[in-house]
Amino acid sequence: MRDELDDWLDANIALLGITVPPEWRQSVRLHLRVTRDMAQRVAEVPLPDETEPAAVFRA
Amino acid sequence: MMDYGWSSAGAIAAAVESGAAGAGEVIDQTLQRIDRRNPVLNAFTTVTADRARARAATEPRGPLAGVPFAVKNLIDITGLWTLAGSKINRERPPAIADATLVARLEAAGAILVGALNMGEFAYDFTGENSHYGPSRNPHDTTRMTGGSSGGSASAVAGGLVPIALGSDTNGSIRVPASFCGIFGLKPTFGRLSRAGSFPFVASLDHLGAFARSTMDLAIAYDAMSGPDPLDPICADRIDPPIAPGLHRGAGGLRIASAGGYFRIGAGPEALAAVDNAARALGVSRDVELAEAARAREAAYVITTAEAGALHLQRLRRRARDFDPDVRDRLIAGAIVPAAWVVQAQKFRRWYRERVLRLFDEVDAILAPATPCIAPPIGQRTFVLDGQAMLLRPNIGIYTQPISFIGLPVVAVPVPQADAMPIGVQVIAAPWHEDVALRIAYDLEARGVARAPRPPE
Numbered sequence: 001m002r003d004e005l006d007d008w009l010d011a012n013i014a015l016l017g018i019t020v021p022p023e024w025r026q027s028v029r030l031h032l033r034v035t036r037d038m039a040q041r042v043a044e045v046p047l048p049d050e051t052e053p054a055a056v057f058r059a
Numbered sequence: 060m061m062d063y064g065w066s067s068a069g070a071i072a073a074a075v076e077s078g079a080a081g082a083g084e085v086i087d088q089t090l091q092r093i094d095r096r097n098p099v100l101n102a103f104t105t106v107t108a109d110r111a112r113a114r115a116a117t118e119p120r121g122p123l124a125g126v127p128f129a130v131k132n133l134i135d136i137t138g139l140w141t142l143a144g145s146k147i148n149r150e151r152p153p154a155i156a157d158a159t160l161v162a163r164l165e166a167a168g169a170i171l172v173g174a175l176n177m178g179e180f181a182y183d184f185t186g187e188n189s190h191y192g193p194s195r196n197p198h199d200t201t202r203m204t205g206g207s208s209g210g211s212a213s214a215v216a217g218g219l220v221p222i223a224l225g226s227d228t229n230g231s232i233r234v235p236a237s238f239c240g241i242f243g244l245k246p247t248f249g250r251l252s253r254a255g256s257f258p259f260v261a262s263l264d265h266l267g268a269f270a271r272s273t274m275d276l277a278i279a280y281d282a283m284s285g286p287d288p289l290d291p292i293c294a295d296r297i298d299p300p301i302a303p304g305l306h307r308g309a310g311g312l313r314i315a316s317a318g319g320y321f322r323i324g325a326g327p328e329a330l331a332a333v334d335n336a337a338r339a340l341g342v343s344r345d346v347e348l349a350e351a352a353r354a355r356e357a358a359y360v361i362t363t364a365e366a367g368a369l370h371l372q373r374l375r376r377r378a379r380d381f382d383p384d385v386r387d388r389l390i391a392g393a394i395v396p397a398a399w400v401v402q403a404q405k406f407r408r409w410y411r412e413r414v415l416r417l418f419d420e421v422d423a424i425l426a427p428a429t430p431c432i433a434p435p436i437g438q439r440t441f442v443l444d445g446q447a448m449l450l451r452p453n454i455g456i457y458t459q460p461i462s463f464i465g466l467p468v469v470a471v472p473v474p475q476a477d478a479m480p481i482g483v484q485v486i487a488a489p490w491h492e493d494v495a496l497r498i499a500y501d502l503e504a505r506g507v508a509r510a511p512r513p514p515e
Contacts, residue, residue, distance in 0.1 A: 012394035017375045024387055031391035034452070035363055038356035039399035042406050045353060053404035054411065054464075055262055 005032055063088045064218035065512060068126040068275040071221065072168065075118075075125035082115035082125035082170065089127040089172055093219050096515070100195050102213035104132050105139055106173040114170045121168030122278055122302075123222075130224040131208050132174040133181060134158045134266070135255035143257040144177040144207070146190045147373055147380050158255030159290065160224055160266055160283050167282035172220060175210030179382040181226055181259040182366055182389065183207040184234050184454035185436075189382040193436050196239055197513040198479055202433040205235035205454065208269070212239040215269045216513065222270050222279050226256065228263045229358055230428075230458025233484060236269060236470035237428035240480025241510045242499060243269050244276045246284070247294075247489050248465025254289035260365040261292075262404070263358065263462060271510035273500040276469070277302040280492065294490075301493045308501035309340055312494060315417075317426035317486075318345035320352055321457055324444035328481045329427040332473035336425055336483045339507040340498065346417050346424060354410045354460035357403035359452070364400045367392025384451060411464040418488040423498055427457045428470045428482035461486055469495040471508045480511060 009029060013020050020028055063071060063085050074080035090108050097103050111127070119125060130136065133143040135154035142148045161171060176194045178186060186209020187193040194209035196202040197217035204213045208225025212235030215223050225232045227245040236243030245267045253266055268283070270276040281300040287293045316337045322330065336342075348354075367374070367389050370381075374393060378386055417424070430443060434450060441450045461468055466489060470482045485502075487494040502508035 009394065013390070016371065016393060018371075018378065018390055018393065020390060024383075024390070027383075027387040028390045031363070031388045032394065035360055035391060035395055035399070039360050039395070039403070042353050042357045042360060043399070043402050045350070045406055045409065047402070047405050047409055051405045052408050053401055054407035055404045 005029060005036065060084065064092045066221065067272050068123060068221040068270065068278060071126050072122060072124045076120065080125065082118055085125045086111045086115040086127060086170055086172070089220065093172065096217055096219060099200055100197060100213045100217045101192050102175055102194050102210040102217065102219060103129065103173045104142060104176050104191055104210070107136065107171055111170050111172045119168040119170065121166070123164060123282060124168035126169045126222060127172045127220045128164055128169050128222040128224070129171065129173045129175050129214055129220050130161060131177050131211050131226060133177060133226060133257040134161060134224055136161065136171065136174055139174060141257050143181065144179040144188050144191065147377065154255070156255065159252040159287050163283045164279065169222070175214055175223060177210055178207035179385045180366070180370065181207040181228060181231055182385045183451065184230060185451055186235060187436060196433050198240060201435055202479065203238060203436050205238035205429070205433060207231040208235050211269050212236055212241060215271060216241045216510065221275055222268060224266060224268055227265045227267055227462060228260045229362060229462055230455035232267045232269065233428045233458045233468060233470040233482070234454055236472070237482030238433035238480065240472040240474060241269055241271055242273055242276050242472065243267065243470040244280055244492065245462060245468045246280065246492050247467040249292050249294040250492070251283055252287035252290040252293045254287055258369060260362045262361055262365060265462065273496055273503050274302060274305060277305055277496050296490065298490065301496050304493060305497055305500040307497055308504060309498045312422040312498065313420070314340050314342045314423045314425065314498065315344045315346040315421045316342055317348055317424050319347045321426040324430050324456065325427045326431045328432050328475060328478060329430055331475060332481045332483050333425055333427050335507055336471065336473050336502055339502060339505045342425065346421060348414055348417070348460060350410055351460040353406065354463045355456055357406045358459045358463040360395065360399050360403040363388060363392030364395040367395065407463060414464060415488070422487065422494050424486040426484045426486060428484045429454060430456060432479035432481050457484065465489060467492045467495055469499040471499045471502055472510050473508055474511045
């Protein structure tokens with residue numbers, strides 16, 4: 001059954017110009033789902049707005 | 060004549076410096092051994108024989124005089140394609156200069172003998188590669204080396220070179236070091252120059268080294284560390300060399316084992332390795348790295364998103380030229396919402412602050428390097444904590460929460476009788492590679508840590 005992951009996948013590969021043939025789709029969708037599940041658990045940690053992201057940059 | 064295949068880098072350098080051996084004979088013997096063993100191990104993708112012989116003829120001097128080494132093929136070698144395990148990169152121009160770390164090892168007298176196989180674009184924990192074939196584990200050639208620095212570990216464990224370079228974003232040095240039973244050093248994030256290496260995840264990429272002894276690892280590290288104007292991330296720090304102080308061992312250091320997350324899902328071999336190391340060091344306390352599971356997940360999110368973005372144009376134009384196992388993960392990564400990545404980077408700061416507090420109480424932490432011994436090549440799933448999981452993304456569960464915040468780690472082989480090798484992570488506070496290496500050296504001196512010689 002289609003769900004929001006399928007909608008997101010279709011919209012974003014179209015936006016970015018990536019072609020996903022049917023035989024790759026299940027695997028790509030699986031990886032997207034795993035990432036979504038992980039990102040949701042990371043998002044459960046309440047962080048202050050002031051928390052500095054840790055991406056590296058030095059002026 | 061010495062058997063250079065199983066000699067330490069230190070012993071080779073001492074023989075060459077004293078005139079007891081010539082660099083030319085070391086290189087000839089090394090190249091013969093690569094010719095004989097590489098068809099089985101598939102560790103090398105290119106052997107730079109002419110370059111090595113020419114360099115040996117100059118009779119190099121230094122702490123690594125005449126020592127053969129090789130590098131993961133994402134590290135630039137003048138005149139070669141920097142493949143990063145891909146087919147696609149063969150269409151880029153060849154490298155016009157050696158990477159900083161290659162130049163520094165050669166300045167210390169070492170001699171480059173080739174480029175090493177790896178998982179495509181480093182997005183891999185297996186050492187498998189659909190273009191060039193899998194690198195093979197010298198202890199059982201039907202088993203994985205681990206990845207992505209699979210060729211590096213295979214070459215060192217198989218006695219082809221005493222020192223190899225690799226990269227570690229989420230565990231790509233520590234996992235293959237564990238599976239192949241050798242020592243691996245993933246230094247502090249920003250310690251070793253990444254200049255002249257093909258990137259994977261800019262936020263998490265580290266370069267490091269493999270060896271069959273702690274001393275060799277320290278000698279190579281000392282030769283490579285230091286600021287580099289070619290790498291904006293490389294730290295402006297010069298610390299004293301580590302090799303001369305290794306003999307101090309673990310005396311006076313406070314060491315703990317990682318509990319909780321780092322014991323859940325670990326197989327019996329992994330737990331036995333950590334417990335053997337802890338016992339030998341007299342470790343009696345456990346510490347908890349709170350939220351390690353989420354740290355690993357945040358590392359996963361950042362990795363897939365940055366890697367997907369890095370390869371976006373190639374995914375648009377020629378997705379069929381990727382290794383399929385890598386391609387599908389990169390496509391998923393390319394469409395990750397930005398908010399997930401930003402949250403993961405904020406969480407990284409939060410987690411770092413909490414973990415660093417542990418280092419007020421202890422100097423180093425022991426943890427498993429891998430949950431299991433090397434699986435057979437081709438295996439797709441494994442059982443972790445009672446659950447069937449995809450193998451490829453999950454071998455790094457114990458390495459990811461550590462590299463996520465850039466802590467220095469030595470992966471130490473702790474062999475058990477009649478079993479495949481497995482390793483332990485010795486984790487130290489940022490910029491304290493010396494602490495992790497001293498503990499590794501201590502374990503080696505006690506006979507607990509050792510790179511076993513595989514059958515041939």
